[in-house]
Structures are given as C-alpha cells and as structure tokens.
Amino acid sequence: MSTEVRVPALGESVTEATVATWFKKPGEAVETDEMIAELETDKVTVEVPAPAAGTLSEIVVQEGETVGPDALLATIAEGASAGAEDVKPRSEKASEGVARSAAKAEADADAARSGGEKVDVMVPALGESVTEATVASWFKKVGDVVEADEMIAELETDKVSVEVPAPVGGVIAELIAEEGATVGADAKLAIITAGATSAPTTKPAAEAPAAAPASGGKDVEDAPSAKKLMAERGLTPDQVNGTGRDGRIMKEDVLRAPSAPAEAPAPAQAPRAPVPADDAAREERVKMTRLRQTIARRLKDAQNTAAMLTTYNEVDMSAVMDLRKKYKDEFEKKHGVRLGFMSFFTKACCHALVEVPEVNAEIDGTDIVYKKFVHMGIATGTPTGLVVPVVRDADSLSFAGIEKKIGELGKRARDGKLSMADMQGGTFTISNGGVYGSLMSSPILNPPQSGILGMHKIQERPVVVNGQIVIRPMMYLALSYDHRIVDGKGAVTFLVRVKEALEDPQRLLMDL
Structure with a gap:
C-alpha cells in the first residue's frame, strides 16, 4: 500500500510553489511527520511532512520544479524496505549511463x-x-x-x-x-x-596531492582557500604556521601570518596613497566575506535610492523602567522569559504604525504598498556582521510572545543559525545602538522598508518637569524615513506617538 505526498496548504492567494529541497531520496525510510521536503513560494517557505511512515518509493517532482496547490510530490510505500536502486527518480535513471572519471x-x-x-x-x-x-x-x-x-x-x-x-x-x-x-x-x-x-586502505599513492612538495616538504595538501589567500598576500607555505591536521595550512593560519611587505599584490580598484614599507609590513589585508559585501552594497543602495531623512526626539524612560522593575520577577516566573525594553518599543512602534501607515509601506515601481500587518525587523550585531531577523506579525503578539521570539532569533543570530526565512519580509526595523553605548545616531534604512527606529543609551540628564529641574533617565530616539512616501509631518507624528506610549505605557493597553 502506498501513500501520496501532496503539496500542503500554501496560504491565501498563493497559487504555486517551487520544490526547493528534498531531504530524503527514494529508498530511504521516513517516519510519520518527519520533514522530507521544503517548498518555496513568493511569500513563505513551506515544510512538507511525511503523512505516513514507510519508505520513500518515488519522487514525482524534482528540485527546482514548480507545482500548484495539492499537487502530487511523491509516494511512500508503507512499511516497505525497497532498495534505492529500484525506486530512483526518472532524472537519476536517465543519467546512469554517464561515464565516470578515474x-x-x-x-x-x-x-x-x-x-x-x-x-x-x-x-x-x-x-x-x-x-x-x-x-x-x-x-x-x-x-x-x-x-x-x-x-x-x-x-x-x-x-x-x-x-x-x-x-x-x-x-x-x-x-x-x-x-x-x-x-x-x-x-x-x-x-x-x-x-x-x-x-x-587501498588508495593508490598516485592520488596524493600533486602540490604537496610546495608545502615545505609536507605530504599534506593545504586548504585551497589558504593557498589562494597566500598567493594574494605574497606569502609562501614556509612563512605560515599550519594548525590543521598533519600541519595543513588553513585560511585562518594565513590570516594570522604577517603580510608580505611592498611586493604584495597591488590594490584591485581604487588606488591607495603610497604606504611606507615598514607600515605595509604591519598591515593585514583580509578579503571581505560575502555577507559583509552584501551589507556594504545594501547600505549604499539605501543611500543612493531612498530620499533618506532623520528626525529626532527624546523619551523619559521612567515609566517603562518603573513598570519593568515592578513586574519583571512575576513576568519571568509566569512566562519563562525576562521582560526587556524591546517588547515595549516593539509595541509602541506597532501602535504608532497604525496611525501613520506610510511608515510601514514600501514603494513598488509607481505604486505604494501599504502593509496591514507588522513584521518587525530587529537589527542584531553578530561576529560576522549585522543581520536583521524578523518577528513576524509582531502587532498580534503579547509582550511575552515578543520577548520569546526576540530571544530565540537573537540566539540563532549569534550562533549563525538563522535561515533565509528568518530574515525575509520585514516591514519596519528597530536598531538598538544603545547596547553599545551610542548616545545618538542616524540609522540607515533597510530597503525596501521606508522607516527604521534608532534606540540609544539611557542616560540620566536634568530635564524640566512642571517647572522644576529634575534628573530623569532619558533616551534619544531617531527615525530615519524615506521622504519619497513619508512626509515630515508623518515622521514627526510617528515619533511623538512612540514617545507618548513609552512615557505612559497604559496608553498601549487602552489603545490610545
């Protein structure tokens, strides 16, 4: 008996999906509800669970192919143990005659x-x-x-x-x-x-890497990325201390090695000013990672494309800090997560975006697309660069729900475990430079979003309240916005609404 694996529900208005990945191949055993494939639509990534336990007998739709709702993807032979060679997909059968190398x-x-x-x-x-x-x-x-x-x-x-x-x-x-x-x-x-x-145990000696003699007499092959970087920096293997298995030189070893002096390769594009030889010997040249290159390109694109402007305000954090101090122990005991400031700011922004929807919109050609939901991007610094995981439907989450989601995404970001789905679809972003001690900054938009809120360090300052000079914990707020669709009035109104909600958090409960 066989069970059909079909495209699961794709969501409202989604008419097709692409098979992104098969995690199982024909002949492999699967368990009920085990994820066996992943589909991609223009909105979300959809996991495909196994409807029954057994053996994957046939894959009907290959990776990269497009299917409609409820389309047949594969079949599972319940309780079978067929060998993979008997149930190969058609594409594999067609390629079996290709000659193989030695x-x-x-x-x-x-x-x-x-x-x-x-x-x-x-x-x-x-x-x-x-x-x-x-x-x-x-x-x-x-x-x-x-x-x-x-x-x-x-x-x-x-x-x-x-x-x-x-x-x-x-x-x-x-x-x-x-x-x-x-x-x-x-x-x-x-x-x-x-x-x-x-x-x-019978590998012929001829398979030993041909480049081994170049490694100072070693009989191991250095990492290709290390050899490439050594060539770029004008280094030879005997100038680098290999820490890999059997003395293999890894990329990190080359990065730690002193750079070659003046004879190092010349810069690829914009020429630098002449550098004295003794300074050049103390410099280190490291190729930008693909992530860092993308960050640089997207930030520059944001400046070149959007009519970016920033407006500022300040907020008295007394009410939020008092409320947090009063309920933080009880909150953590009940919800299993600490009550931080980010949930207050997320709620305040969601509240303000209802009144000023253009800040939660984006430009698509000659159209303005208004979002009736808030997918809140939370800018997060990691060892490899800035990433912006997204808290989906933040406007419908509770304080506890927001804190849990931010904590989960933050941990995955620091561990390098974020998926593409975790960083797609944001409609507005919050960036907290205050955790690094920033007192004031102008955040850069995260395209195609039209607004980003910058939080900063809480600092006690003298302010005038009811005619009296008092000391209050104050924070500067900055809203960078795309002036093409957000007018100054809307930007200022948004920031004022955020300020009012934070200085009187009860407004969030009363929807005022």
Whole structure:
C-alpha cells in the first residue's frame, strides 16, 4: 500500500510553489511527520511532512520544479524496505549511463570494499533568490568517519552562512567542491560511503596531492582557500604556521601570518596613497566575506535610492523602567522569559504604525504598498556582521510572545543559525545602538522598508518637569524615513506617538 505526498496548504492567494529541497531520496525510510521536503513560494517557505511512515518509493517532482496547490510530490510505500536502486527518480535513471572519471571509479571501488552505499552530499537550501554559495570550510577530509547530521562543512552566501550536515553516517569518500570554490544551489559537494566505519586502505599513492612538495616538504595538501589567500598576500607555505591536521595550512593560519611587505599584490580598484614599507609590513589585508559585501552594497543602495531623512526626539524612560522593575520577577516566573525594553518599543512602534501607515509601506515601481500587518525587523550585531531577523506579525503578539521570539532569533543570530526565512519580509526595523553605548545616531534604512527606529543609551540628564529641574533617565530616539512616501509631518507624528506610549505605557493597553 502506498501513500501520496501532496503539496500542503500554501496560504491565501498563493497559487504555486517551487520544490526547493528534498531531504530524503527514494529508498530511504521516513517516519510519520518527519520533514522530507521544503517548498518555496513568493511569500513563505513551506515544510512538507511525511503523512505516513514507510519508505520513500518515488519522487514525482524534482528540485527546482514548480507545482500548484495539492499537487502530487511523491509516494511512500508503507512499511516497505525497497532498495534505492529500484525506486530512483526518472532524472537519476536517465543519467546512469554517464561515464565516470578515474577518481569516481576508485571511490566506487572503495564503497564496494567497505560494503556501503555511496550517498551524495548536496548543497542545502540556500533560500529565496540565492543562486550560489562559496565553500568556506571543510571540517572533515577524505577518509574521516562522520555521524549522521554531523556538520561537515560551512558555506557562505551573500546573506547568511549555511551549515552542511552529513546526510548519513559513514566515511568521506570524496570531496568534490574545494574550499574557496563557488557552487550552485543544486551542486554536489561530496560523497559519503554510508555505513563504513574506517577509511579505505587501498588508495593508490598516485592520488596524493600533486602540490604537496610546495608545502615545505609536507605530504599534506593545504586548504585551497589558504593557498589562494597566500598567493594574494605574497606569502609562501614556509612563512605560515599550519594548525590543521598533519600541519595543513588553513585560511585562518594565513590570516594570522604577517603580510608580505611592498611586493604584495597591488590594490584591485581604487588606488591607495603610497604606504611606507615598514607600515605595509604591519598591515593585514583580509578579503571581505560575502555577507559583509552584501551589507556594504545594501547600505549604499539605501543611500543612493531612498530620499533618506532623520528626525529626532527624546523619551523619559521612567515609566517603562518603573513598570519593568515592578513586574519583571512575576513576568519571568509566569512566562519563562525576562521582560526587556524591546517588547515595549516593539509595541509602541506597532501602535504608532497604525496611525501613520506610510511608515510601514514600501514603494513598488509607481505604486505604494501599504502593509496591514507588522513584521518587525530587529537589527542584531553578530561576529560576522549585522543581520536583521524578523518577528513576524509582531502587532498580534503579547509582550511575552515578543520577548520569546526576540530571544530565540537573537540566539540563532549569534550562533549563525538563522535561515533565509528568518530574515525575509520585514516591514519596519528597530536598531538598538544603545547596547553599545551610542548616545545618538542616524540609522540607515533597510530597503525596501521606508522607516527604521534608532534606540540609544539611557542616560540620566536634568530635564524640566512642571517647572522644576529634575534628573530623569532619558533616551534619544531617531527615525530615519524615506521622504519619497513619508512626509515630515508623518515622521514627526510617528515619533511623538512612540514617545507618548513609552512615557505612559497604559496608553498601549487602552489603545490610545
């Protein structure tokens, strides 16, 4: 008996989806509700669970193909244990006659000797509009034993870093894409001999890397990304201390090594002013990561495209701090999360966006698209650069719901675990420079959004209240906005409404 796997509900007005990734292949066992595929629409990413336990018998729709609602994706043979060779997809059957290289043939022989099936390690889902990635690091080498789901490599796209897990346990038989190589969204990265527990013992000596003698007599191959960086910086292997396995030089080793003096390669584009040789020897040149290049490009695009303007105000944080102090212990006890300032600011912004909807809108050609919801972007600093995870439907969440979601996204951002879906669809952004001590700044828009709120350091200052000079905890607020669709009146009104809600939090409860 077989069970059909069909496209799940895609949501209102969504008429088609693209098969982004299959996490199982024909012949593999699946459990009920186990995620076996991922679909992408123009709005969201949709997971496809297995409706029944059994063996995936056929994949009807291949990765990259577009399907409609309720379309048949695959079939599952309940309780079956068919071999993968009997249920291969049509595309695999059509490619079985392609001639293989000598290295591939040797990998086949190794698999046969170890009695395991060869399993391809493919590029995981990169997210909407991402078509390529760079292999940043391999954490395993040919012959290493790996466990199922163990991270074996890391890819870098222009938006996020993506971890590559081992699809099965076994031994790395072949690394197809070297460090530093650029691969497509559906590329094969490596081959694992499933079930093997030790490296093949009959590898011919001819397979030893040809470049080994160049590494100061070492018989190991340096990381390709390290060799490329050494060439860029005018270094030789004997000038770099390798910390990898058996003295292998890794990219990080080259970054730590002193740069070559004046004979280093010349700058690629805008020429620099002449640098004295003794200063050049103390400089370090590091190639920008794809994420940093994207951040730089998007921020500059925002300045070039939007008519960006910033308006400022200040808020007395006394009421929020008193309320937080009064209820924080009880709040944490009940909800299991700390009551922070971000939930107050998120709620205040959602409240103000209702009155000034153009700040929650975007320009699409000659149209203005007004959003009837708030997907709040929370700018977060990470070791690799600024990212903006999104709290979806923040306007419908409670204080506890907002704090939990911000905490979850913040942890994943710091750990480099954010997915593309976590950072897509934001309609407005909050950036808190105050955590770094910033007293005042002008935040840059996050296109295509038309507004971003900048929070800053809370500092006690003398202010006049009812004719008396008093000391209050004050914070400067900054709203940067796109003047093409947000007028000055709307921007000022928005910031005043945020100020009023924070200085009198009861207004949030009364919807005033």
